[in-house]
Amino acid sequence: MKLIHFLACFSLLFIQTALGELVCEQLPVGICSFSIASSGKRCLLETYASGDGTMKLQCKTSEVVVGTNMREHVETDECIAACGVDRKSVGISSDSLLDHRFTAKLCLPQCYQNCPNIVDLYYNLASEEGVVLADLCKAVRSSAGRATSRFLSSGAAFGPASAAAAPTSEAAFGPIISSVDCAPPPM
Structure with missing residues (x-):
């Protein structure tokens, strides 16, 4: 489990470095909640019905804005x-x-x-x-x-x-x- 989290964080850092910003919709579900995008908005998990009718999770950007010093943050x-x-x-x-x-x-x-x-x-x-x-x-x-x-x-x-x-x-x-x-x- 820790290896998966490490790889997810490593991938996130690689994507963030390459693109220059953290976007909620690009975060893996496992690190979405309690993360903050480059825009300063909180990330949150939402459910949606997939094509086969099962409920799945996706990371979305909320409208909740935090202070500037907490942008681009993935909670530990x-x-x-x-x-x-x-x-x-x-x-x-x-x-x-x-x-x-x-x-x-x-x-x-x-x-x-x-x-x-x-x-x-x-x-x-x-x-x-x-x-x-x-x-x-x-x-x-x-x-x-x-x-x-x-x-x-x-x-x-x-x-x-x-x-x-x-x-x-x-x-x-x-x-x-x-x-x-x-x-x-x-x-």
């Missing part, structure tokens, strides 16, 4: 494992934030402080739901996750006043620094 296996995400994830959704086991792993320092690409994705997904990821991580740590679904479904936990007063992820956890070669420096 170390960050995939540390954050508890799945390379075979289809689409981009905040639903996984409702799963205590996932959120607990996302909030661990191995992920939160070393994998800014994945943290940035879920930070933005949480924000779209009106949740500050740092506050969610604090709730998960303090209550062993029992309050996760309450926190996400409670309007009292967030809103304009509490969002303005809430610590940023950097204030809550310190700077997000890549001490492991999981991703480029944070935005």
Whole structure:
């Protein structure tokens, strides 16, 4: 499996070097999720019905744009494992934030402080739901996750006043620094 991943990454680097840019539609399905194209847009897996009627996966470019310092990024296996995400994830959704086991792993320092690409994705997904990821991580740590679904479904936990007063992820956890070669420096 590691040999296949190595060969896929090697092929990707060869293609990227030859063409000068990373295009989601040219990525192998196995490294598509959590990758970022040269355009700065996130790559995502989508399903489609093949000619024989079976469902297959393809890598597509989303409309989700990330900061300029994370362009042309393919997430490492170390960050995939540390954050508890799945390379075979289809689409981009905040639903996984409702799963205590996932959120607990996302909030661990191995992920939160070393994998800014994945943290940035879920930070933005949480924000779209009106949740500050740092506050969610604090709730998960303090209550062993029992309050996760309450926190996400409670309007009292967030809103304009509490969002303005809430610590940023950097204030809550310190700077997000890549001490492991999981991703480029944070935005």
